[in-house]
Amino acid sequence: MDIFSVLKNAMAGSITDIALVIAVVVFLTILVNVLQQVLFKGPNTPPMVFHLLPVIGSTVTYGIDPFKFFFDCQRKYGDVYTFILLGRKVTVYLGKHGNQFILNGKLKDVNAEEIYSVLTTPVFGKDVIYDVPNAKFMEQKKLIKYGLASGSLRTYVSLMEDEVRSFLKRTPAFKGSSGTVNLPPLMAQITLFTASRSLQGKEVRQKLDSTFAAYYKALDDGFQPINFMLPWFPLPQNRKRNAAQRKMTQVYTKIINERRKRGDPKDSEDMIWNLMQCRYKDGTPIPDHEIAHLMIALLMAGQHSSSVTSSWIMLHLAAQPEMMEELYREQLRVLGNPANLLTYENIQEMPLLRNVIRETLRLHPPIHSIMRKVKNPLPIEGTTWVVPPSHVLLAAPATMGKDDAYFPNADIWDPHRWESIGDPMDQEKEKADYGYGVVPTGADSTYLPFGAGRHRCIGEHFALQQLTIVASVMVRTFRLRNAEGKKGVVTTDYSSLFSRPMEPAEVMWERRSENFSKQDLLNGC
Incomplete structure (x- = not known):
């Protein structure tokens, strides 16, 4: 037949x-599809990762474990190769040269807005971040960065510590002297509360316990990989996302209007106050709806990376209780009494805690892939290959942090390795000003937890301070260890856009004694 x-x-x-x-x-x-790959290899295009289904391509293997996919393909094809991701041709360029090529690519050649706007604009709102021309986005980053300067960060220390202490006292999961908890949801709440109270003021923080809780959850659900392809599809979570975005905009606008009416726009050095005073370069004040949308972006964008990083820190400390006790002794050395409060100055005197954070970001980078849309044909130096405008470029700087060639025994979590490496930020010599102040480009570094180039994260100092304060309070309050029968830490869940611990990620906790003695201080020294 x-x-x-x-x-x-x-x-x-x-x-x-x-x-x-x-x-x-x-x-x-x-x-x-197979015959096309075997018989019609283009001499001027990077090698294509072999796949059976033309639209699905390597989507499944990439989605299950991106780092395994990157390294497997690197061994077979080298640092540069192309794979099919839901119908898109994505060209990966690994290593230092790849980071420089993509993250410091010229604006006319590579574009982030076309990749990320479909995902972020429905969540953040119109006229901000990736929904504006790059020049305006750089202006907005400059205005936001002003509110993240060291003077503001100083005022945030006490606010953050108070939020963490209050959370640990009122949370049922930490009632009593010991227990078992699933850490990631709790660390997410701590991160959200500390960020909102310091960056956005007490009105926003108070609403997180009531009004904002449901709205935030609905917006958070909008960060799904499917929305890269179908951002406007009327899925239930997308309808809730859209409604929540409108409601949160109204709430922020109301806060702005109320501050203006009472003539008192300032609550510490919060970002709402900062932006209410700011103007664009042409003299135009920032419209209220843009302030509201920038506040939503601030609330959403940094929360994920900081919450997953704080979760990984605590999970590793539970798996290595001896490291947690080393941190506790450092806390005693710096603070004297564990009940003493943190200051901007004394958190700079905790090198081991700083190295714990660095090591965690190395081993568990929150974002595994950074993408750019190709706008012009891009020749790759040293090859005959040219990446055409039909492709998307993908940088994966975090792969170097997992490579033994750069970090011996890279799969081992060892904060002490940084004692010989030193501060990676001190090694960033090249700098540039993309319109929001001079920043290290850092694209040739082996350690880029906050990205590089014009889209480098402007909140890195805020995030490091937040992680330091959260970890400091947790270490002084609890002893942690793995739940019975578990060894090591949980595996990584790559199902969302952020690499997070696979849940449940349970640990056992024991509250430290409040009866601090002179012997404790001697042990700490």
Whole structure:
């Protein structure tokens, strides 16, 4: 029976024949796709990762474990290769040269807005971040960065510590002297509360316990990989996302208006106050709806990376209790009494805690892939390859942090390794001003937890301070260890856009004694 007979019979309505036709079509599709890859290799395009299905391509293997996918392909194809991701041709360029090529690419050649706007604009709102021309985005980053200067960071220390202490006292999961908890949801709440109180003021922080809670959850659910392809599809989570975005905009706008009416726009050095005073370069004040949308972006964007990093820190300390006790002794050395409060100055005197954070960001980078849309044909130096405008470029700087060539025994969490490496930020010599102040480009570094180039994270100092304060209070309050029967730490969940601990990620906790003695201080020294 030839294919035409099968089609004719299928049209007659036989379920068996319909299934057979589908099987034949799938087979022919796979066959044509394989023949194209084998017989029609382009001499001027990077090698294509072999795949059977033309649209699905390598989506599944990439999605399950991106780092395994990157390294497997690197061994077979080298640092540069192309794979199919939901119908898109994505060209990966690994290593220092790849980071420089992509993250410091010229604006006319590579574009971030076209990649990320479909995901962020429905969540953050119009006229901010990736929904504006790059020049305006750089202006907005400059205005936000002003509110993250060291003077502001100083005022945030006490606010953050108070939020962590209050959370640990009122949370049922930490009632009593010991217990077992699933850490990631609790660390997410701590991160959200500390960020909102310091950056956005007490009105926003108070609403997180009531009004904002449901809105935040709905917006958070909007950060799904499917929305890269179908951001406006009327899925239930997308309808809730859109409604929550409108409601949160109204709440922020109301806060702004109330501050203006009472003539008292300032609550510490919060970002709402900062932006209410700011103007663009042409003298135009920032419209209220843009302030509101920037506040939503601040609330959402940094929370994920900081919450997953704080979770990984605590999970590793639970797996290595001896390291937690080393940290506790450092706390005693710096603070004297564990009940003493943190200051901007004394948190700079905790090198081991700083190295714990560095090591955690190395081993568990929150973002594994950074993408840019190609705008012009881009030749790759030293090869005959040219990346065409139909492709997306993908940088994966975090792969170097997991490579033994750069970090011996890279799969081992060892904060002490940084004692010989030193501060990676001191090694960033090249700098540039993209419109929001001079920053290290850092694209040739082996350690880029905050990215590089014009889209480098402007909140890195805030995030490091936040992580330091959260970890400091946790270490002084608890002893942690793995739950019974568990060794090491949990695996990584790559199902969302952020690499996070696979849940449940449970640890056992024991509250430290409040009866601090002179011997404790001697042990700490």
